[in-house]
Amino acid sequence: MRNRMMIAAVIACTSLAVLAGENMQAKIEKLVAASFKPGEGQDMSRLVQDETQKLCSATRNNPKAKDADALTAREKATIKYPADNKLMGDWKEGEKLVKGGFGMRIGTIEPDPPAKQKGGNGGNCYACHAVDAKEVAAGNLGPSLTGYGKLRGQGEDMVKYTYEKLYNAQAFVACSSMPRLGHNGILKPEQIAHVTAYLLSPESPVNK
Amino acid sequence: MKFKAMSLSVVLALAAPVAMGEASVEEYRAMLADKDANPGFLIIDKGEIYFKEKRGPKNASLEQCDFGLGVGKLKGAYAQLPRYFKDTKRVQDLESRLVSCMMDLQGFTEAEVKAKLYGDQRLNENNTQLEAIATYVAFQSNGMKIDPPLKHAGEKETLKLGEAYFWNRHGPMDFSCATCHAEDGKRVRLQTLVNVYNKQDIQKTMSTWPTYRVSHGVARNNQHRMWDCHWQMRTPDIDYGSPATVALISFLTHQAKGGVYDLPGMKR
Structure with a gap:
């Protein structure tokens, strides 16, 4: 009783x-x-939260285990791969994307200039991660990725994991701080394959 | 000279485990802390002129504006903002209060007040009058304790909303304010980030806004800081003096309660 x-x-x-x-x-x-006021240059759809953003907001990034499992499974199902299914792209292209921080800024006060937009978005990886040891201006919100491939090897599973983690970090860690780069359309699948190669390739400065 | 070289080597030795970049960043910060070299004072002087100037359709100055301590009482008013205002029936921060005073006293429309909010650093523009006035009014609380009231139900609700919104994730980056500002010792590139849950840290930040931003060549206020963070999060422009910015500023100010205003600040 x-x-x-x-x-x-x-x-x-x-x-x-x-x-x-x-x-x-x-x-x-x-x-x-x-x-936020709608109008020219304001993309109001960006303020609409998906299920994942809602849950992570409400729980302050600390969902219950059951909800976290459902979240990662749902996010995993969103992952798309390059048309040719090659998950290891060109590391030199990847380097440009890792360094580039440009793109997706909107509004009327300081939107990205259209001419520059044609170059596409960067991944802005150095904002949060150390990558090439030679770049000292690296943030520390995320873990260091220096020596990423050297430490982990280039096995098929590692290539797949790296690609998928870059595409949608929340497929692995519910409410991860990392943007869902592929899922949110910041980088295209082919570009994520380039960044995968930059992290894993033995020729990449990351692994020198 | 010798002393300088020596002190630098001491700094380097102490900072040995940290990235090499930190030592030079520390020196740079020490230079920024030099009050006598702060161009923000020139903007405060301009702000005072604009504040007292008769402007707008009603040809009135802002001297009759009530920032919470009574009509025309500027001394210490900023230190007790944001607060609930009976006349507007909402919680307002310094800048949103300025907007309503410019509308009521001077007869501007909201659209007119908000037509040009910020001087554009890319075009080497000076501060707008709005920015300069806010910097001037805030400076009248220099040396005073951060002490926002928390009596009115509206103030309590705004504070609660502000903290919840601080954790709200949205936009293509999936960011919330908390993504960058809820842990000690974090950086974006080499820029250190305030931890809003670290009392000392947030007091140091909030007590030095408005601040002269060296990289912009102008003084910036809290509203600009809120807009700037949202812009970096790739959201649409958050509205000047909007309920969300006021709620956030309310949360940040309450976290920093007890800190002492050291104005104007000077930052990167």
């Missing part, structure tokens, strides 16, 4: 907490709607 009451109490508390969470999410959606 006492046990049952305790269980009931726990359920009540949990559902109250969930309700409070949903309530807050609804308030935040209202807040966002009131704080």
Whole structure:
């Protein structure tokens, strides 16, 4: 009896907490709607959260194990591969993408200039990661990737994992801080294959 | 000279495990902390002129604006913002309050006030009048403790919303403010990032805004900082003085409560 009451109490508390969470999410959606104005150069679709963004926001990146598993499975299913299915591209092309931080800035105050946009987006990897040891201006929000391929080898599984991690980091870690580069359309599958080669190829400066 | 060389080598020795870049960054920061060399003071002087100038359809100055401590009381007002205002029935920060005063007292429309928010650093522009005025008003709280009120239900709700929004992930980068600002010792490239949950860290940051940004050649206010972060997150432009920016600034200011304003700041 006492046990049952305790269980009931726990359920009540949990559902109250969930309700409070949903309530807050609804308030935040209202807040966002009131704080960005549609108009020329403003892509309002960027403010619409998908399931994953919603869950990670509501749980402050700390979802329950069950929800985290569902999230990673859902994200894994989104991964697309290059048309030729070659996951190791050209590391020299990859280097340019790793260094490049340009792209996707919008609005009317300081949008990316259209002429520069033609060069495509960069991966902006150095913002968060050390990669080539010679580049000292590397951020530390993510782990160091220096020697990535040297440490891990270039086996088929490693190539596939690296490609998929770059394409959608949340296929492996729920609510990872890393942008879902492929899934969100920042880099194309072929470009992700180039970055994969840059990280893994023995010829790449990453592994020298 | 000899002393300088020696102190640099000491710095390098201490920083040995850290990247070589850190030592020169520290020196650069020391130079930025030189108050007498802060061009922000020139912008404050300009801001005072604009503040007292009769402008707008009603040909009035902003001297009758109430920033929370009473009509025309500037001293210490910024130190107690954001706060709930009865006349506008919402919580306002310094900049959103300025917008409503420019509308009420001077007769500008919201669109007119917001037509040109920021001086464009790419074009080497000076600060806008709006930016200069905000910097001037904030400076009237220099040396005072950060002490935003938390009595009105609106203030409490805004603070709560601000923290929840701080964790809100959106946009093509999947970022929230917390992605970069919830841990100690993090950097984007070589730029150190404030941890909003580290009291000392956030006090140091909030007490030095508005700040003269060397890389922009102008003074920047909290609203610009909020816009800039969202721009980097690749969202649309967040609206000047919008509820989300005020909520965020409210959260950040409360985290920094007790810090002492050291204005104007000077940063990268």
